[in-house]
Amino acid sequence: MASTAKPILLVVEDDAGLARQLRWAYEDHEVVVAGDRAAAIEALRLHEPAVVTLDLGLPPDPDGTTEGFATLAEILKIAPETKVVVASGHGERESALRSIAEGAWDFYQKPIDLDSLRHIVARAFHVHRLETEHGRLARRAPESREILGGLITGAPEMMAVARMVERVAPADVAVMLLGASGTGKELIARALHDASPRGGGPFVAINCAAIPETLLESELFGHEKGAFTGAVRTTPGKIEGAAGGTLFLDEVGDIPLALQVKLLRFLQERVIERLGGREAIRVDTRIICATHQDIDAMMRADRFREDLYYRLAEMVIRIPTLAERPGDATLLARHFLKQHGPQLNPHVTGFAPDAIDAIEAWGWPGNVRELENRVKRAVLMADNKLIGARDLDLPGGGGAAEGVVVNLKAARERADQQAIRHALARSEGNISSAARLLGISRPTLYDLMKNYDLSA
Structure with a gap:
């Protein structure tokens, strides 16, 4: 109104x-x-x-x-x-x-x-x-949808991330993605690149945690021939490789302090020097970085430079965990079954009720990556047409911890919305089935959906 x-x-x-x-x-x-x-x-x-x-x-x-x-x-x-x-x-x-x-x-x-x-x-x-x-508007669609070129969601929490990506992508600013492992940070980084004016240029990703400290500087900045034993030719680094495009630094919190200084100089001056070289090379590339670590705690412990943080985090996008996206675990599980089932085990056609209960009750500490792996394993191991909780290797019951209660009214409204979204996800948008799951009449469910601006 x-x-x-x-x-x-x-x-x-x-x-x-x-x-x-x-x-x-x-x-x-x-x-x-x-x-x-x-x-x-x-x-x-x-x-x-x-x-x-x-x-x-x-x-x-x-x-x-x-x-x-x-x-x-x-x-x-x-x-x-x-x-x-x-x-x-x-x-x-x-x-x-x-x-x-x-x-x-x-x-x-x-x-x-x-x-x-x-x-x-x-x-x-x-x-x-x-x-x-x-x-x-985002709350009006509990059905699964694909956003950002690959994220499957029906949750307002991820719709908000998509909206922020749409706004930030055209601006040539550094972006830091904060989120737990398995939440889709690289996929969002690619979406930022694709939606930007640099989308026609290269997208170069490097996992800073997967490369030994002794090699990371050479990987990023490149090296000249003879710079160290085994350097038989001049090799440009990832920063140069991303010229005209986007460099994605995954797990940026693992960059050692000595290398943080050199990265800061590049961000300030937009020039680099290869390892063993003296020539200043100007490079135009956008930086997107990501980490699952607590950067604030790292700065307090002097393990991450504060001045580097403010250069890398001109815009910060926080990615919710799967447990913070009510209903999405069920939607994603069905999506992964459709994606992998025909190749891995065409005999499997869906999920048994106890599997859906287990999926919704589990806290998903490994987020979307854990969910996809469990579904793929269950498809392979299932003996029946319907995947059960045992196939997923999940216990029944439990559930994700609730958020901070602000006041009684807000807590009730949040509980109502989450329950309705879960029911709509489980019933694939069927109002009668959702009402039965909730133990209420169809008119009551319609009234609640109208109050909370939800639709099937």
């Missing part, structure tokens, strides 16, 4: 005079003002604002940023889709970098330029509306 209500802007500011000034500046918005963290969190839960402007200097630490960053973290924990615009007069550059790294959408410096701030806030509202609309 369309709403004529004004968009809600939460202003977290302890300076009463400045808060009044901001309220006057946004007459076309419903402005809610909070002077400290407790009031901000109460207003966030009550009004659910799309955008928040946050002064980092809040009591009881008005001259520092401790309380401001704590407020930022709590806001994003409760409502991660909220666009938080951070303001600070305390060490502007350092605070800005840290706020963006911790999830803020944008920042502005004090003293405030109202025209500039209006532009930032208007852009934040616009992006939030786009994301909300995209999420609403």
